[in-house]
Amino acid sequence: MTTAASERFDAIVVGAGFSGLYALHRLRELGVRTVVLEKAENVGGTWLFNRYPGARCDIESIEYSYSFSDEIQQDWVWTETMPAQPEIEAYLNFVADRLDLRRDIRFDTNVVSMTFDEGAAEWVVTTEAGESLVASYVVAASGILSVPLEPDIAGMDTFTGTSLFTSRWPKEGIDLADKCVGVIGTGSTGVQLIPVVARQAGHLTVFQRSPAYTLPWKVRAFEAGELDELKANYAEIRAAQRAHAVGAARLSAFSVMFEMITKPPLKSASREDQLRAIEAEGVMGALSWGDVFFDIEANRMAAKLYGEAVARIVKDPETAASLTPSHPFGCKRPIIDQGYYETFNRDNVTLVDLRKDPIVGVTPTGIQTSQKQHELDVIVYATGFDAMTGALTRIDIRGRDNASLADFWASQGPYTYLGIAVAGFPNLFIVQAPGSPSAATNFVAALEQHVEWISDCVTYLRDHGYRTIEALPDAQDEWIEHTTALVEPTVLVHPTCKSWYNGGNVPGKKRMYMGYTAGIPEYRRRCDEVAATGYRGFKLA
Ligand code: FAD
Ligand code: NAP
Numbered sequence: 127m128t129t130a131a132s133e134r135f136d137a138i139v140v141g142a143g144f145s146g147l148y149a150l151h152r153l154r155e156l157g158v159r160t161v162v163l164e165k166a167e168n169v170g171g172t173w174l175f176n177r178y179p180g181a182r183c184d185i186e187s188i189e190y191s192y193s194f195s196d197e198i199q200q201d202w203v204w205t206e207t208m209p210a211q212p213e214i215e216a217y218l219n220f221v222a223d224r225l226d227l228r229r230d231i232r233f234d235t236n237v238v239s240m241t242f243d244e245g246a247a248e249w250v251v252t253t254e255a256g257e258s259l260v261a262s263y264v265v266a267a268s269g270i271l272s273v274p275l276e277p278d279i280a281g282m283d284t285f286t287g288t289s290l291f292t293s294r295w296p297k298e299g300i301d302l303a304d305k306c307v308g309v310i311g312t313g314s315t316g317v318q319l320i321p322v323v324a325r326q327a328g329h330l331t332v333f334q335r336s337p338a339y340t341l342p343w344k345v346r347a348f349e350a351g352e353l354d355e356l357k358a359n360y361a362e363i364r365a366a367q368r369a370h371a372v373g374a375a376r377l378s379a380f381s382v383m384f385e386m387i388t389k390p391p392l393k394s395a396s397r398e399d400q401l402r403a404i405e406a407e408g409v410m411g412a413l414s415w416g417d418v419f420f421d422i423e424a425n426r427m428a429a430k431l432y433g434e435a436v437a438r439i440v441k442d443p444e445t446a447a448s449l450t451p452s453h454p455f456g457c458k459r460p461i462i463d464q465g466y467y468e469t470f471n472r473d474n475v476t477l478v479d480l481r482k483d484p485i486v487g488v489t490p491t492g493i494q495t496s497q498k499q500h501e502l503d504v505i506v507y508a509t510g511f512d513a514m515t516g517a518l519t520r521i522d523i524r525g526r527d528n529a530s531l532a533d534f535w536a537s538q539g540p541y542t543y544l545g546i547a548v549a550g551f552p553n554l555f556i557v558q559a560p561g562s563p564s565a566a567t568n569f570v571a572a573l574e575q576h577v578e579w580i581s582d583c584v585t586y587l588r589d590h591g592y593r594t595i596e597a598l599p600d601a602q603d604e605w606i607e608h609t610t611a612l613v614e615p616t617v618l619v620h621p622t623c624k625s626w627y628n629g630g631n632v633p634g635k636k637r638m639y640m641g642y643t644a645g646i647p648e649y650r651r652r653c654d655e656v657a658a659t660g661y662r663g664f665k666l667a
Contacts, residue, residue: 135161135261137584138251140237140521142227143171145557145573146267147218148192151225152581153265158588161261162227163253165236169222171269173214178292178315178508179299180322181211182345184462185378185568188356191217193364194574198224200357208345239522240264242552247593249553262593263584265577266518266556270564273516275632277310277509280487285505287491292319292508304328306501308493310485311508312338314461319508321469328474331500333493335480337451339432341382341410343462371645373563373571379460380567382410391417392424392431404435409467411435413455418617425454425617439467448479456616457623459565513626514560514640515540525551539638540629543597543605543663544653546576552596555580561609563649565627565641572646579653583661592666601663612643 139149142164153160166174183190187204201224202217209217222228236254243250249264274293276282282289290300292315307327309316312334324330356363367373372380392400392415403411412431417424433450440446449470469475478495486494492502512519519532529550535541542548545562546555557580558564563572587595613619618639624630628639642649656662 132250132258132260133161135159135259137161137263137265138163138249138259138261139265139267140164140251141171141267141269141272141517142166142169142222142231142233143173143267143269143272144192144218144570145269145577146171146265147222147225147227148194148574148577149265149267149557149580150227150230152194152577153584154230156581156585158263158581158584160230161259162231163235163237163251163259164231164233165254167233168219169227169231170215170218171272173211173218175272175293176315177211177295177297177299178290178319178506179295179326180318180320180464181292181315182318183209183214184314184343184460185374185380185570186376187213188353188360188363189367189374189376189378189568190214190570192221192570192574193367194578195225196360199360204348204353206345206347208343237268237521239524240554241522241524241528242526242554244526247553263553263555265580266554266559267573268517268521270514270517270558270569271511271626273512273520275510275512277507279310279485282488284490285488285492287502288504290504290506292506293511300504302326302328302504305503306331306492307504307506308333308500308502309506309508310493311506311510312336313508313510314338314459315510316508317461317463317466319506320475321463321465323506324469324472324475327504329476330474331476331478331493331502332470333478333480333485333495334448336453337449338461338466339409339413339451339455339458340461340463340466341379341413342408342466343464345464367568367571369647371647372566373568373646378568379462382462383456383460386414387416387419389414389416391415391421392427393417393421400431404431404438408438409435419456420616422454422617422620425456428455436467440470442470445470445477448477448482452481453622453624454617454620456618457620457627458625459627510631511626512632512635514565514629515635516632518556518559523551523554525554536636539606539636540640541602541606543602544656545605545609545642546580546653547595547597547664549597549599549602552594555583560638560640561605561642563642563646566643567646575646575650575653579657582657586657586661587666590666594665594667595661596665596667598663598665605663606638609642610639613639613641616643618643 136159139162187209366375437446523531540560542561629635
């Protein structure tokens, strides 16, 4: 199958975001001849594409960063507690330069197919430009949120104003002053974008289908000497982070949710207790109850209390009611915001509740809803991603017997073993595939564990003379049974839960909760145990 023109490597890494950069560094250090193929023009992945105003991480900078190099963590200077997109993009460029990674990265190189040649026990990878590369191993570091979802709204292409997508925001920015701007989408992206656009635009109209649960947060610049002090304690900070279920021991969107589980149950709280909670903590107080994740009735009570807390911030009662979510809290990824609800008290902001007044279509001059034509200069789409599987199903991946990964996941659901490998696809390692901690954790902590496990595995295969490693179907089924059993007692599996966590945001996608919820330390323990027992659940040949 391989042609004479094919270039040969030990490993091919797809993607040059956080995951691909570390995979390249680690494999190269082990003497594995590695090339990275990246479709974009530079490193950064998520943090290269999502340049929309307000884009920011919701984990503290000192934790949402590589821990593998003390030199890098000591030399890089974060300016804020939670870093904004430009700073994370600059950080990844700094890392790429510091580790001299660019010499092994091919930019503007879109991988379109990967075929496992069973005879040669090699992957043949082809690019859009027609190049063919061959390697024993492929590490798919193609991202869990790297394929944007464009909505299918009638008339979108007839709009004569400016259409913007948050995941490919113009690098040079855009002047929104005096413009009438419409935003569709109120997930994590919309919630970050809306307060900033409201301050820039002449008028902002928010088209909201599902209101968000979002917790207010104060991001601040580090004070003089604060970062130096943190850096002096980096060993302890990293140790605490490593021991924490969500990979972030300091306050973050995930650790706040994690803390909620430890609180007393809402169902036994008196009305006075409930009111005291929202008086003291606002929307956070409405949700911080131990039974909210496990009992749908408690969850519904919390949603009602949440609405009361929102109504204390948002002055117009109708707008406050429209901003109150009706889906269970916990179904979607947690969100933290900087003044989201206050934004709806501004004179230049209008909320359109699509649950009452749905979009009919985009017209040449704006958006037509069932009740009104909204005249707009700019439409911003913040409509999410084909998450977890989207990047891989867009590559024609063929394993044993020419079986297609996209077809397998479409029919069976996104099954994997350990969230790393798929039966029938030997020597293909996926960084943070479905069934891994990714979705509900500090992603950088999660990916470091994956990259280290994968590179240790490659070393083991090389040292023991094995050519292939392949997940066994039974082990894969057991793993998915285990990941599913973990979420079974929670509201995450409630039929009204619809989000990228379970594929419910993509029409026709097979639904399955795609995370691993027992936490990174337990996950690491299981992965280490598999390795220590000679890769139990895998066939080595
Ligand atoms: P990515 O950064 O997505 O990189 C994947 C790379 O693969 C991309 O550069 C892409 O171009 C490339 N690629 C894909 N397919 C191909 C192909 N066929 N051929 C060649 N190249 C390909 N996580 C958190 O933990 N905390 C946060 O606060 C947080 N904030 C986020 C904010 C936004 C707006 C988004 C979208 C995601 C956020 N995430 C956050 C998740 C984030 O995706 C991860 O934290 C992390 O950046 C992922 O790194 P990665 O390298 O695995 O993937
Ligand atoms: P998202 O959470 O999936 O939200 C997409 C939004 O678009 C939803 O409100 C959705 O409504 C709406 N939408 C989609 N199609 C629509 C249509 N046709 N008409 C009207 N509304 C439509 O996507 P996201 O906001 O981009 O966030 C995705 C993930 O990226 C997050 O969960 C998070 O992991 C990551 N992220 C993190 C941060 C951060 O704070 N660090 C910031 C941005 C992104 P429905 O809910 O009704 O479908």
